[in-house]
Amino acid sequence: NAGVTQTPKFQVLKTGQSMTLQCAQDMNHEYMSWYRQDPGMGLRLIHYSVGAGITDQGEVPNGYNVSRSTTEDFPLRLLSAAPSQTSVYFCASSSGRVGAPQHFGDGTRLSIL
Amino acid sequence: EDQVTQSPEALRLQEGESSSLNCSYTVSGLRGLFWYRQDPGKGPEFLFTLYSAGEEKEKERLKATLTKKESFLHITAPKPEDSATYLCAVYTGGFKTIFGAGTRLFVKA
Numbered sequence: 001n002a003g004v005t006q007t008p009k010f011q012v013l014k015t016g017q018s019m020t021l022q023c024a025q026d027m028n029h030e031y032m033s034w035y036r037q038d039p040g041m042g043l044r045l046i047h048y049s050v051g052a053g054i055t056d057q058g059e060v061p062n063g064y065n066v067s068r069s070t071t072e073d074f075p076l077r078l079l080s081a082a083p084s085q086t087s088v089y090f091c092a093s094s095s096g097r098v099g100a101p102q103h104f105g106d107g108t109r110l111s112i113l
Numbered sequence: 114e115d116q117v118t119q120s121p122e123a124l125r126l127q128e129g130e131s132s133s134l135n136c137s138y139t140v141s142g143l144r145g146l147f148w149y150r151q152d153p154g155k156g157p158e159f160l161f162t163l164y165s166a167g168e169e170k171e172k173e174r175l176k177a178t179l180t181k182k183e184s185f186l187h188i189t190a191p192k193p194e195d196s197a198t199y200l201c202a203v204y205t206g207g208f209k210t211i212f213g214a215g216t217r218l219f220v221k222a
Contacts, residue, residue, distance in 0.1 A: 042214045105156050
């Protein structure tokens with residue numbers, strides 16, 4: 001039971017570099033989302049998807065891009081990394097049923113120098 | 114503005130010392146309230162969903178309750194393995210879930 005798999009687990013970037021955080025789920029869930037977690041703050045939604053080909057912005061979308069070409073994969077792209085994007089990033093999926101809980105990956109710890 | 118506040122920020126207990134964690138919320142419409150457990154270096158793991166005031170859910174030493182303004186996570190006779198961060202999240206409909214900042218629980222043997 002893999003659930004939600006995120007890669008890489010750790011990454012250090014220089015300001016201005018771009019990269020893609022990978023997320024894959026094997027539960028055939030329609031809903032997938034990306035959050036960032038910063039000290040002293042709750043998880044904040046970056047982008048989400050309600051199915052293949054459909055994405056939308058969350059609370060803090062600036063500086064990030066997403067696409068969803070398959071049900072399983074939902075990559076997050078940092079276009080030009082900034083120190084303010086240093087955070088722990090979590091991908092989550094859910095069945096979409098009203099009130100269904102989200103299943104989270106183990107996160108990517110990203111540092112921008 | 115919708116808001117979820119958890120207290121205390123951190124809680125230190127002796128093994129066997131029961132206590133409660135609080136999650137208070139101010140939202141336009143509660144569709145569900147979730148409790149998650151998060152271990153260091155891991156993602157949140159689902160514990161409970163509560164849908165309406167008066168509802169209660171139990172799992173081992175944990176019991177979650179819900180009123181119209183807050184939820185409590187009661188921990189009875191905790192063990193060191195219960196040490197974790199506990200997150201509360203409120204679902205208000207559509208694709209909007211608001212997370213609290215969490216309570217870090219430390220249980221000493």
